[in-house]
Amino acid sequence: MATRKEHDFIGELEISDDFYYGIQTFRATENFHMSGRTLKEYPYFVKAFAQIKKAAALANKEVGVLDPKIADTLAKAADRVIAGEFLDQFVVDMVQGGAGTSTNMNANEVITNIALESMGHKKGEYQYIHPNDHTNLGQSTNDTYPSSIKVATYAKLTDLLAAMNLLKDELDKKAKDFKDIIKMGRTELEDAVPTTLGNTFNAFASYIKSDIEKITAARESMTYLNMGATAIGTGINCHPDYKNVVVKKLKEEINKKYTDATITFDKTYYRGLSSGVGESGYGDGLIEGNGNLVMLVRVEYKYAGKRTLAIGLSNLVTNAEGNIELKDAQLVDKYFDDFATAAQKLEAIGYTEVK
Numbered sequence: 001m002a003t004r005k006e007h008d009f010i011g012e013l014e015i016s017d018d019f020y021y022g023i024q025t026f027r028a029t030e031n032f033h034m035s036g037r038t039l040k041e042y043p044y045f046v047k048a049f050a051q052i053k054k055a056a057a058l059a060n061k062e063v064g065v066l067d068p069k070i071a072d073t074l075a076k077a078a079d080r081v082i083a084g085e086f087l088d089q090f091v092v093d094m095v096q097g098g099a100g101t102s103t104n105m106n107a108n109e110v111i112t113n114i115a116l117e118s119m120g121h122k123k124g125e126y127q128y129i130h131p132n133d134h135t136n137l138g139q140s141t142n143d144t145y146p147s148s149i150k151v152a153t154y155a156k157l158t159d160l161l162a163a164m165n166l167l168k169d170e171l172d173k174k175a176k177d178f179k180d181i182i183k184m185g186r187t188e189l190e191d192a193v194p195t196t197l198g199n200t201f202n203a204f205a206s207y208i209k210s211d212i213e214k215i216t217a218a219r220e221s222m223t224y225l226n227m228g229a230t231a232i233g234t235g236i237n238c239h240p241d242y243k244n245v246v247v248k249k250l251k252e253e254i255n256k257k258y259t260d261a262t263i264t265f266d267k268t269y270y271r272g273l274s275s276g277v278g279e280s281g282y283g284d285g286l287i288e289g290n291g292n293l294v295m296l297v298r299v300e301y302k303y304a305g306k307r308t309l310a311i312g313l314s315n316l317v318t319n320a321e322g323n324i325e326l327k328d329a330q331l332v333d334k335y336f337d338d339f340a341t342a343a344q345k346l347e348a349i350g351y352t353e354v355k
Helices: 023-031 043-062 068-082 101-118 131-135 141-177 197-221 242-255 283-305 313-319 326-348
Strands: 003-007 012-016 182-187 190-196
Touching (some): 023 101, 043 068, 043 131, 068 101, 068 131, 101 141, 141 197, 141 242, 190 197, 197 283
Antiparallel strands (some): 182 190
């Protein structure tokens, strides 16, 4: 097996030439055996990191601190990661020391070595393109890591909202289909007064609509990033114009995918200069988004437990003589199954529903 030698402040290591990551990533795989879950299991996050690195390279080129040939080569290398290539090279454990430094270096080294090969050089010939000096130029783990989390979360929430809107539309349709079916309303676990099955499904749809509004707001809070803040929020070690240009480049990159969204990435600094990543880098948006997702799980868990839904939406489709296609019914069923599974996971870590 062919190898190459790489060195850092600790010493020298032989790295397999099969690996696009380098010595920093290799040391992280040796030092951090925390969760057993690695970056490659989170393709949205890996893609977001590559989008951040591409935007940074092009921004540094525009402000004149990075050689245009190197910048363009790094951007093309990042494009390959964005397209889903080299996912198996992201091997760092998701839980690690150093506030994500090993994750940042995993991205830097992989993108650098892809770029080196495309220029006809060998992996590890960092005298031509260096993971820190070029790929990480004007950046810190403290701005790239939280920004990547937010970019990835935006993408995931976009997918979630598509599923939720599908569910809401089907529930609205069923509310109309079942408007003349009389059923007993229940309270305190007993039959109470008559209502219609349509009213029940209308209530389900109403709650989903409310949750859609909350998740949409949480998604928009992901558009406030701190790129250009670098290590502690002062913007040290980056060009004064970089923070403005990197936001523009990132917006151009993201809008290629989300053409229906107006993404206004805000070039925010940390509120507290000595607060590290804990204050504004991650920010209230992720906390708010997490809270909204937990509430969504609770609501869907209740829905999935209702007697009407327990017989399965696929059965309702059959009884209604095919008012919605089987494909859509399966998607809606899966939606409920996913939330039921999420609820079980919450219970496993001590979460209990308040009755």
